[in-house]
Amino acid sequence: MQARMNDIFEPLKGLLPERYLNRECLQRFRYDDILFYRLKKDLKGYPRGTVFWQGGMLHGFQRIKRILNLAEGIRRHFPGRFYLEEKMDGYNVRIKRINSRLFAFTRGGFVCPFTMDRLDELVRVEFFDRYPDYTLCGEVVGPENPYNSEPVDYIDEDIMFFAFDIKDREGRSLPLTDRYSIFRETGIQAVRRWGPYTSSDIDMIKSVITELDQQGREGVVIKSADSEIELKYVTLGSCIRDIKATAALFPELPGGFYMQRLIRILAIVDEFGIKLDEETKLTILDSLLGPMMKTIEHLRRGDQLKEFFRIRVNRKETIDALIRHLKSIGMNARVVSVERAGRHYLVTFYRIYTRGARIMRKRLTGQGFYD
Amino acid sequence: MQARMNDIFEPLKGLLPERYLNRECLQRFRYDDILFYRLKKDLKGYPRGTVFWQGGMLHGFQRIKRILNLAEGIRRHFPGRFYLEEKMDGYNVRIKRINSRLFAFTRGGFVCPFTMDRLDELVRVEFFDRYPDYTLCGEVVGPENPYNSEPVDYIDEDIMFFAFDIKDREGRSLPLTDRYSIFRETGIQAVRRWGPYTSSDIDMIKSVITELDQQGREGVVIKSADSEIELKYVTLGSCIRDIKATAALFPELPGGFYMQRLIRILAIVDEFGIKLDEETKLTILDSLLGPMMKTIEHLRRGDQLKEFFRIRVNRKETIDALIRHLKSIGMNARVVSVERAGRHYLVTFYRIYTRGARIMRKRLTGQGFYD
Structure with a gap:
């Protein structure tokens, strides 16, 4: 069923093919004095979370593929040089200046009131004074955020912002080294990085992963130095923490959620030659069954x-x-x-x-x- | 899209509303000299696996609801008397005499060549001499069957048939006590049963379940003595065995399969006040991760x-x-x-x-x- 174009989508004419200007694709919302339109689903050339407003648009943040085997994944995908950037566990934010004001958009294309409230404390506005047309993309991380309640080992309270991408006016990512020099120059805190490496540096890369795991970190995004290839890879510990942080909510999550993390754990154990001792096994099982058990007792008693x-x-x-x-x-x-x-x-x-x-x-x- | 009726469905006119006489609903197959038509999906009044042939039909076997909490489930569903029948872990078969020959239909409505080959050894034909219009429903159980490779503690080799239902010509189940007396009279081996009970016998019922679990059995189907209510309930051990028997095949099964069994385990642990000691926990985890790990190693090496x-x-x-x-x-x-x-x-x-x-x-x- 093709919905008719509604008058409320008139301001977007020319920004998006007319066949998409309908309520199935777009949701309108107001933030202060601006009318925004967020794309509710992936369309050809426009990812979900793309945002439009009178005379402008901001591309949705790209989805990133995952690899289960680090060495094979790197050999298969990176013929040239690449960097590792720390993958942090928070929520994705795109920050853009619109009409001389900063806006923070979530992955889904909403303006997040919480992030807006804290924006001045999260990023240095000098970045946008110098690069008014660029979009700063990064992760808001910390135990005190409204989206994930999972604790973060390395931040005691509150939140921080860590940048990992800069997009130009057309929504294209700047080359990695340009990003890195702009982060340095504008004093924007970026995620940690290692490299450049080539696929012959697997042993070094594996030790970065092992160290990240020991530090309680989530993993890495591997980014090609000269193309747009990006792949994510996570640590064993982060899989267990994911299970533990969400197992109490098991009635709300698809069963595959937990299996995916168990598969990741086993792929890591297999590749890194880790012996799953009884202590680790019990940690894994307790992370899953412990919170599940509490929820089952709650719900059986009729609690929320x-x-x-x-x-x-x-x-x-x-x-x-x-x-x-x-x-x-x-x-x-x-x-x-x-x-x-x-x-x-x-x-x-x-x-x-x-x-x-x-x-x-x-x-x-x-x-x-x-x- | 409404498919047109095809000539090949002509023999079913009058057996099923004409709008269902098409390839989306029915699959035709021949067994020896008979043309059968199996229903590929649930239709109003006709469950998936219903079989038709020139002049006759056999209703699909009813799906049975599960309960997670034994005492609450019984109190909620059984105001009157009920029996427990052992739920056995094999494959469901409906046996019917058609044109003076016995046919064995699987749950999906296929004639199973293996079951046909062994049918004389599985059931006493006297049953059908005395009740030619009845359908005998039961489970083919044993380690040597072509559908489940899971071992069965109480059968060393080969298979056996255990009856649990008798349907009349119209596809209605006979009252429980009628079934029991026909099983006795015709020498048909039936699944074990306990009862009659009422909901005040929960403690006795719980000890039946505990004993079944100790014997390595799957569970029970609870059947009302005077209505058609049936509910299934399984043992803790059977959940663990299910996981162990299928974990090697995890790439083929939905993630929810394993979570469902973990939820059942925890509901049992909660209701029966079982303490999950480290040994049991390790058994559960090894049942899941052990076979998964072997499959991951296999597949990573490129094996089938x-x-x-x-x-x-x-x-x-x-x-x-x-x-x-x-x-x-x-x-x-x-x-x-x-x-x-x-x-x-x-x-x-x-x-x-x-x-x-x-x-x-x-x-x-x-x-x-x-x-």
């Missing part, structure tokens, strides 16, 4: 499934805006407490998971079901 | 993913017919050896898993992928 978050904001209005934003992306959240903490407000809130939890609760209280 | 089966047949022709049958249901199988074993031929064959295995092999040899 909640996940708690804590964040710091500058403006009290941000709290409501964030809760509304979370609601608009399908998350049901409630504020527990707001207190002063230095120049910030410290906000505790929780997400309530209803859909999967309701089904699981019914099953645990005796309802029959087909599977 | 195979599952071996051994069966006994009376007629050499059965072997070819079975391999063709397996192919027709999407299984690629190859015979390894055929040797005489008493009055039977002992056949070893393997299934080759290609689709999921190919994808996983590519990933383990370095190919990048989106997930």
